[in-house]
Amino acid sequence: MSTKPSEYFNEIMRFVRFITSCVGFDVYDPNYHFNAITITVVVLISMYFIFTISTIAKEFHGNWMFMIQASAMSGSVVQACAKIYMGVSSAPTVSKLYIQMQHNYTHFEKEEDERYSMVLMRSCQKLRRFLTVVGVSYVVGPLGMILAAVLGSIITGKLYLIMHFHLPGIDLNTEWGAWATQGLHGTCIILGGLGLYTGDMIIIVYLMQSFVYADILQLKVDRLNVLSNKQENAERHLEASAQLIDIAKWHQTYTRFIDQCNDMFSVLVSVQVTTSAVCIVITIFSLLTSDWLGGYCYFCVLVPNMYLYCILGTILENCSEKFMYELYNISFYNLNPSQQRFVLFMLAKSQQPGAILLLGVMPLSVSSALQVGQRTRAQSVNGICICIYL
DSSP: OOOOHHHHHHHHHHHHHHHHHHTTOOTTSTTOOOOHHHHHHHHHHHHHHHHHHHHHHHHTTTOTHHHHHHHHHHHHHHHHHHHHHHHHHTHHHHHHHHHHHHHHHHHHTTSSSHHHHHHHHHHHHHHHHHHHHHHHHHHHHHHHHHHHHHHHHHHHSSOOOSSSOOOTTOOTTSHHHHHHHHHHHHHHHHHHHHHHHHHHHHHHHHHTTHHHHHHHHHHHHHHHHHHHTTOSSHHHHHHHHHHHHHHHHHHHHHHHHHHHHHHHHHHHHHHHHHHHHHHHHHHHHHHHHSOOTHHHHHHHHHHHHHHHHHHHHHHHHHHHHHHHHHHHTSOGGGSOHHHHHHHHHHHHHHTSOOOOEETTTEEOSHHHHHHHHHHHHHHHHHHHHHHHHO
């Protein structure tokens, strides 16, 4: 017996919810609230900032490059804080939209037209591939940082720290102290990668649903065109009118979905894109002026981080355009005047498609991210040059 689209989707979501539960942020649960794991994560992030600031204060006069490298690593922690804020503040909306997505799969897989099940399965496959690719980047990056620092320390006999904070009371000049610090750093890197992946999964799951909405609309329009060609009696006329109203409701559902996603994710995507752009500049500067072995792998994490949401924004933009084009595909001249006026109203509404706003002013896409990245990098380079001359 073949797997139903709803079962496939629930299988993917079981994996997603397992990962989010590991860091205490299963916001898909309608009864979600802070738990012991959540509090532990918040405490660990707070300790990271405290230890990093105290270490920078101690090391700054002897090695000012240490501060630059620590600033690059702190960008990911800022992103983690933004994802925690998004998850906690938007938990009711996240769980509500999750129930809506489940309903879409269970409802449309029952349609007699097999194409509905096909587009739902295709959407699940795209979602699974996207989650896998992003997950691999979060495995390769942190493990590469750990291996580079550990192997570099063993081969050269010089201590290369994975992260940029020292533990109070532990002497790095002793072998035990050095490896204890490395062990804690490695644990923090792995947990940090898992936490960042958790935040990304939430956005990926929701924005990838735009494929479902666009493909379902296409099938609804095809059905309307079939009915509009056969309006020879009152019954067919009523069926075509009902299908047209159903299309309008589906368009409204998609518009509300995008607006809710923008309310949830706009702050997070702005923080992620800008901090990643700044951290890329700082990391490149550190790699050119110091011996930070883990920086190469960290750079490989920053670049996907910057463009991940931008690619999702472009996907959303393309699906919104598909919505508009499918409305243009309605057999307009086969409709009666009242139905035509209804279609014209929908076309007018579709001319301003919903989008996730970057920095609250521009639609999230790869092109807008390039603009933000260029301006951010220019300002960052100026700031670094000023620090050098001072």
